[in-house]
Amino acid sequence: MDPNIKCIGRILLVLYAVVAVGKALQCITCDNAKSHEECDKRGRVVTCNKNEEMCAIEERKVNQGPEKLIFKHCKQPLACSNNERQNPRPAWWPTQCNSRAVNSVCRCCCSGDLCNQGANTCFNRVANVCLPPRTNPRNGKVTCSDGNKIGSSCSFTCDAGHVMSGSKTSECGQDGTWSSPTPSCGPITCPRLSAGNKRIDDCSNGNHVGSVCRFTCEAG
Template identity: 50%
Template sequence: MNTVLLMLSLIATAQGLRCMTCENARSHEDCDSQGVMRECLENELSCAIEERKVNYGPGRLIFKHCKQPLACNNNYIQNDRPAWWPIQCNDKFPNSVCRCCCFEDECNIGHERCFGKAAISCGNQEDVRGGITTCSDGNRFRSKCDFQCQAPAQIYPPDSSSSVCLEDGSWSKPAPCCANPCPALAVVDLVIILDSSSSVGEAGWQTLLSFTRSLLSLYTLGNNSVEVAVVRYNAEVDTDNIIPLDNGFNRDELFAAISSLPYDGSGTRTGNAINFTREFILENGHGHREFAHDLVVVLTDGRSQDDVAVPARLLRERGVMTYAIGIRPDQAPDNFDIRNDLLNIAGSEDHFFVVEDGFSRLNADFAEEITREICSDPCGLTPHL
């Protein structure tokens, strides 16, 4: 008799799996607050969640219910996914659905316990500068963000047109930029600082001017692309023959003005010329454009007689990209070394060049080499937006 009573008691108290049920809820919170907790049938041994998106709209519809494990397994088979991933998603256009099954009481309340990795989110994906960012599911796990640029700008790096939110909460690739083709369509206020000290000599000076024209010939010059200023210096800055950014010259007129720059003087106060560039050439009111990036290129054949580190650092603190080209004279003594000055000017090993063979190497090929380095990160030469 006791055995019969015990069996009857077990039958009376046994309960089925308990799952939240709702249809067409606008969020998990709405579903859980307005839905009904239901005891499932004997063959419904799992709780399920469906998240549906219609026409790739920003919202989703939430469905929760009891489900047979066999139906859950069929979902797994029908929708490809990594073996470790518990979610079954079908991202067909224009509608999509993601499903998940779990097997404990009330495990489909919220979404974390059922979806597991669906609770993972990455940091907000940055909008691509100068373009459009479109994400399939915000910053949630498995969301894919696609980046597009408006012509003529192009995605850079070229293999960064999309990024996916990964299991570890990071994006598979950082947001790219929309970069104009460089050098052709770079948007830059370019200042060239030329050393005309006595060690350069008349022949060397003419080579410097020829090299400057070769360098500039690689860029598109104009109000919406590259504007050019040229500063000549020795012990002092030649303020009588400055070519400012707002010179108003077309290409031929600019090249003629460069060719007519005089050569004379002694002394090499490069720091003074850099300070002049920061305080005058790159100040608003002298042709400096707020939307353009700033690039300063210094050409010198000797060690500076004043400090260059602080003036160059002050330039870079304003966001100016600095490059330095040092010409080692043909007859320079063995202990002649301007690398330290060049590094202080450029701020990086990648931003300075030493010409070991004197002025003869300052030719069109070398201008292209310099330009390839300057354009190695075209994101730094796109307009400020």
């Protein structure tokens, strides 16, 4: 075989390998970290093996307090699915994944480069909820079809005299995240009055809707 052809073949193989590695998933890895922040800071970014198409997070509760140990790594999709199915199953009271129980173990997986960085919302998905639950905005109210469970739709309204800034609805998606943040309700205001030849003695609520202002005329 022509040496030049062999050389070209080797170059193509190297390029293929580089491209293949470049397409591989990357995940944060750490063991026995005391927090997600510590794991992300002291852990490593690794390129997963070809069959490891998910990034995994594992939280282990070590005592009655808030302390827990964090583990992050690459994982195969089937192994991820099996681990997540174990979360709600009884192993010790009342389930294997239970933040109130000693020795609780919670596992979840996500797809996408470095998706296991931070606390991640995949635990919300595993628990079939979105966190935090939606609450009434100041000067407004929220009504949800099914609390903060996945699939729930929340609608927001503002009290009389207030206008909404943001989306009127927010849905709890299958990935455990809300579709939009809670809106705010601000007071509706009128243009400030110009006294002209009159004197503004007092307004009951400034220039807000519903405010009543009292005028007096100057002498003459």
